[in-house]
């Protein structure tokens with residue numbers, strides 16, 4: 001049998017190749033196929049039986065290039081290759097998709113065939129060359145013309161050269177009178193590929209259904225109500241807990257607009273647009289707390305509904321955890337021993353200050369009981385059930401203090417904990433934070449702290465998320481921070497914020513009448529059954545207590561350890577101090593040369609001045625000061641002298657920024673040296 005002949009004319013050679021292959025695969029047994037592309041060359045004279053054009057544009061072009069005679073001229077209809085359809089189906093619903101083809105009519109035709117194929121979940125935007133405003137569109141599809149896509153497009157799906165559709169193939173079959181048997185064979189070949197795709201799609205659909213059912217089963221096992229809504233405010237997750245609460249069946253709720261499922265407008269408003277993370281509601285008589293979370297990557301809001309009892313349980317668990325970490329107040333006003341009017345007055349004022357929400361600044365010499373007051377204030381405040389966290393600001397380096405207080409995000413610095421770390425401010429939420437030795441914090445930490453106090457929110461170091469916090473700050477200092485703010489080492493705006501409510505704690509020397517009570521208290525607390533020597537309280541009252549109650553406490557602790565039998569007496573007092581009421585020259589080594597006396601006198605005075613003014617008494621500082629004094633001591637010389645002073649117990653060398661401090665013995669020695677100086 002002589003094969004009849006079909007002539008295919010396309011525009012580009014790529015299209016020629018793909019369509020030729022398609023026709024050959026389907027018709028080769030029955031029809032001879034010859035193909036031309038207008039971009040290559042067309043015979044000037046074309047005398048053939050049946051011409052199939054790839055598009056209307058090609059038909060017009062071909063007639064311009066060649067003298068065509070044919071029994072039948074037919075412009076084929078084209079459709080998207082099935083293998084690309086599942087890629088298109090995976091594009092999220094309602095996405096804007098730019099459709100890019102080389103001419104406008106072909107673009108419209110492509111969009112039509114996409115709709116006909118059932119790809120109707122996207123919004124197609126036809127590409128026009130002269131138009132350049134496609135910034136909002138991320139995805140484009142193009143049949144073999146991806147180079148035409150504007151550069152702003154992030155993802156191009158090249159759906160390749162489109163094939164002839166079934167109707168076109170049937171038209172050819174009909175023209176060549178191939179008979180019913182052949183035509184059904186050809187349609188079967190055509191359809192087989194589509195069935196493959198269909199199978200793939202139905203498996204995918206089944207998997208998706210199974211996954212959905214699995215998610216539903218999981219969320220149904222949770223006691224809380226769980227709700228998720230997409231950017232179109234339609235419900236995507238709704239569990240059994242909510243079914244029971246709202247009397248609304250799960251199957252009816254999925255995919256419904258939120259306001260058709262929940263009728264209470266205040267709940268809808270809270271879920272859709274609140275800035276708060278949680279809020280209390282009563283729904284059909286049930287008291288509950290709704291927690292909301294915006295998942296930005298998925299543009300989804302998730303709301304969990306917890307019954308009030310469960311919410312309390314969670315709160316209690318969090319509190320228990322904080323207690324385990326020691327973040328709770330341990331002392332109350334009753335633990336502050338003393339009856340002196342000055343102390344009583346401080347307690348009365350503190351109780352009043354406790355009831356307000358403003359920051360408090362506690363001022364007082366070292367060891368006077370500022371931390372005890374901070375604990376007690378917390379327990380006397382509305383926040384008593386919240387955490388209480390105390391931190392000594394001078395004990396940490398600047399960077400460590402900042403990350404301890406404000407936390408950090410993952411990867412902020414080498415060694416940073418995975419997942420980032422909550423700072424103490426976050427942990428103290430709904431409670432109180434006690435910042436001891438606030439006068440020592442660096443200007444960087446000061447400005448971070450100021451922001452937290454002003455905005456009532458914080459950003460972790462290296463983080464962008466703003467975290468609202470509700471923490472009351474109690475700060476304490478034994479330095480004159482007003483003076484520091486005048487000198488410029490303490491921000492005055494922070495000072496004024498902290499100094500809204502001030503509390504002064506009297507030094508022990510201003511209430512020596514309390515010493516016997518304190519002695520008794522410390523002995524009782526030690527759990528030892530010892531008597532107190534008759535004249536001991538009176539002797540202790542005569543001493544100078546530069547370290548205040550802390551020094552008294554450590555003296556008593558020492559005496560309790562070394563006393564014989566069941567009585568503590570004056571003889572048990574630490575050897576190097578208090579042996580006499582007045583400083584005794586024989587107890588102290590007096591340097592032989594006047595020059596040396598001057599040097600030690602100068603050094604102890606410099607340290608004492610620094611201590612009194614809250615400046616760190618560093619080696620460098622003392623060395624610089626010696627220059628001004630006219631007797632220059634290098635930092636090494638200063639170090640040697642500091643070592644000697646430390647051996648005699650006249651100073652203590654603190655680590656970190658606290659620096660060197662003069663002891664009470666040192667202060668006495670200073671008095672003696674003054675007598676010997678010229």
Ligand SMILES: Nc1ncnc2c1ncn2[C@@H]1O[C@H](COP(=O)(O)OP(=O)(O)OP(=O)(O)O)[C@@H](O)[C@H]1O
Pocket residue numbers: 335336337338364365366367368369370371372373436437476477478521549550553
């Ligand atoms: N009135 C008091 N009654 C009982 N104990 C007291 C009293 N005052 C202070 N203490 C005890 O003295 C020690 C020091 O007190 P605290 O730490 O509160 O002082 P501080 O003023 O905060 O000291 P610093 O300025 O050095 O931080 C603690 O052991 C505390 O229990």
